[in-house]
Amino acid sequence: MAGVSPLVGPIGVPQRLRTRSAIMEIRGRLSGGDGLPGNRMGAAELRSVIFRDRNLAGMLVMADLQAACSAAGNTLTTDQALGCRVLTAWDRTSNADSKGAPLFREFWRKTKDVPKVWRVPFDPAQPVATPAGLDMATPATREAVFKALGDAVGILRTAGFAADVPLGVPQSRLVRGQKIALHGGDEFEGVLNKLESQGQSLIDPKGYNVNYGSSYMQVVTFDANGPVAQGLLTYGQSSDPASPRAYDQLPLFAAKQWHPLPFHPADVRAQREGTPLQLAY
Structure with missing residues (x-):
């Protein structure tokens, strides 16, 4: 995009998820499609948006992970299957009472660095919407993602926490x-x-x-x-x-x-x- 001040930040490169989350929240507010009344951002709406603690990474990848979990059947390890059940039930937020949020954090900490993990790669023309999804159709990616999921369950267990522990317990x-x-x-x-x-x-x-x-x-x-x-x-x-x-x-x-x-x-x-x-x- 031409004419953008460098003070705004780099262009033509993938943006941080938190940056994308903020822009998505603004767009959702202006369109009136974010679940709050009206379509303007007043003080009350801003306080609500900041503290509803939506987890954008979860919103971007969980549909693909859930579908892959269902398709995998009994081919998963015990920890991988447990991770699937917990994250399928997770509410995709980082609220204190959100069960599974710590598991997702440890899972995504590993998964985000898997090569070519995104199903939809970054498109400079759509820097807010992309990248997105998990490329679970590629065997090597699917194997790495499921390994990260099982490892995350093990990490929580080693630390003394259940896979479905609410975020506010360790945090x-x-x-x-x-x-x-x-x-x-x-x-x-x-x-x-x-x-x-x-x-x-x-x-x-x-x-x-x-x-x-x-x-x-x-x-x-x-x-x-x-x-x-x-x-x-x-x-x-x-x-x-x-x-x-x-x-x-x-x-x-x-x-x-x-x-x-x-x-x-x-x-x-x-x-x-x-x-x-x-x-x-």
């Missing part, structure tokens, strides 16, 4: 004695609400050590009186783990509840926590 954080189950997915899964465990190559007995991704989140709109904002600071108001303000907003994030942010002077004064710090310059 959680202990805050002052309370285990908080977290929703969200990795960049390579194409989840807008990104939670990553950087430095961790796969799930381990402690689950996922989430250390990157959605941090400060803010949605702003305007009414007759000015800005109206809601936001979340997921790691809390303090970086001191001993502070009661450390991770104090993580329960809100887990519950998908946004906090009103003050803008007008009276609102700021009402929510003030301490003496203002004035900088001399």
Whole structure:
């Protein structure tokens, strides 16, 4: 596409799944076909879209995997067959209660790098829609995909988790004695609400050590009186783990509840926590 600023990003190459997911969500909103009322993106719609945690990788490949599972019959190993059953029932999201989301993550972590894994290759003229599907008609690809599926079941078992464990069990954080189950997915899964465990190559007995991704989140709109904002600071108001303000907003994030942010002077004064710090310059 000519005339696109390089600041937007590279063109003519496959786009990241999360980038494609965002564009698909915008298109779905404007067409009115995304399941939400109307066809405009207001503040409420944006909050809903961000936190519905759709897993684009799952949406792109699960139909082909499910069909291949059905066609394979009794030729699969025990772990492969179990993986088929779990992922067939998976809801294609990375919500905390989504059973099978950790299995898909470990499966896709391996499968995404299988040579020529896509059934529909990348088309520069359709950078949002392609690549897509799994090329399960090619024997070598089918064998590699099923191997990755069986391996993923084994990886979860070795870490101490069932194949159908809900995401919020391994993806959680202990805050002052309370285990908080977290929703969200990795960049390579194409989840807008990104939670990553950087430095961790796969799930381990402690689950996922989430250390990157959605941090400060803010949605702003305007009414007759000015800005109206809601936001979340997921790691809390303090970086001191001993502070009661450390991770104090993580329960809100887990519950998908946004906090009103003050803008007008009276609102700021009402929510003030301490003496203002004035900088001399």
